[in-house]
Amino acid sequence: MECKLRTTIVAVVVGASMLLSGCAATLGSKDDIAGQMIVAPVMPDYKLELTLAKLNEILATMELTDEQRARFHYDRGVIYDSVGLRLLGRIDFHQAIKLQPDLADAYNFLGIYYTQEGEFESAYEAFDGVLELSPSYDYAYLNRGIALYYGERYELAVNDMKAFYEQDPSDGYRVLWLYLMASSIDKNSALINLTEQRKQLRNEAWSSVLVDFYMGKVSQEQVFVAAKLGLSQPKEYAERLCEAYFYLAKHAAEKGQYQQAANFYRLTLATNIYDFVEHRYARIELAKMQNMIQQSTELSAKH
DSSP states (O other): OOOOOBSSOOOOBTTBOOOBOOOOEEOOOTTSHHHHOEEOOOOBOHHHHHHHHHHHHHHHHSOOOHHHHHHHHHHHHHHHHHTTOHHHHHHHHHHHHHHOTTOHHHHHHHHHHHHHTTOHHHHHHHHHHHHHHOTTOTHHHHHHHHHHHHTTOHHHHHHHHHHHHHTOTTOHHHHHHHHHHHHTTOHHHHHHHHHHHGGGSOTTSHHHHHHHHHTTSSOHHHHHHHTTTTOOSTHHHHHHHHHHHHHHHHHHHHTTOHHHHHHHHHHHHHTOOTTBHHHHHHHHHHHHHHHHHHHHHHHHHHO
């Protein structure tokens, strides 16, 4: 089964569902898809609010062991994170660690937050801690690799991403991130490896469409057509759009199309799929694109 690149282990909390409601989007013309897409962001449904209310009641009124209280703080933090309330999530994850210092899941989240805030040394330490506590925690390799990637330590990033990829070579998302990191060192070599790794992916998988786009086998328009096919639940379309916007933006940035990339990153953020890797780091990428656009404008003005 294909695995989406969430950066967390999603907890099942007091028997309540953590599903979110769906969203819709319309495509513009082929000439200006990025500029004319309209995204209706995903909004949390009443089940999520009910779960938070139950967790708040449990933490406020019940007698719990430190381990139980740590787990409930962690679970509440996961929900806060899933709706974009990072500060509240961060407070809960810190509280969980105070109560249970060996809670690897909480360190993983804190490492992600440090990466988003550009505090890379703290991020590395957090993910090192995750792997010391739980050596089989494979997503820590992804998350540490991403921290290293944005910290511009590309060779170390590729090493971590290879470790993550090798645990499931049939996962197209792992293939994509390995390509993105490796292309920072040698784009031609990365593309050759991408072509070889594509052979292990299922043709019917949505992530394979994204890989095929990077290989030049499908167009941007075909990516968005494919995003509508084979959906199993309403939120899945929003999730696919979140991913599509991000990877199309990365591709546009590679080609020096900074304004188009910036537009796609804005659309990634507009989906509100907060717990996806693509949404988490779209803001960092958008800031980079805005800087590139400013530099290009200043250079043009001088000439």
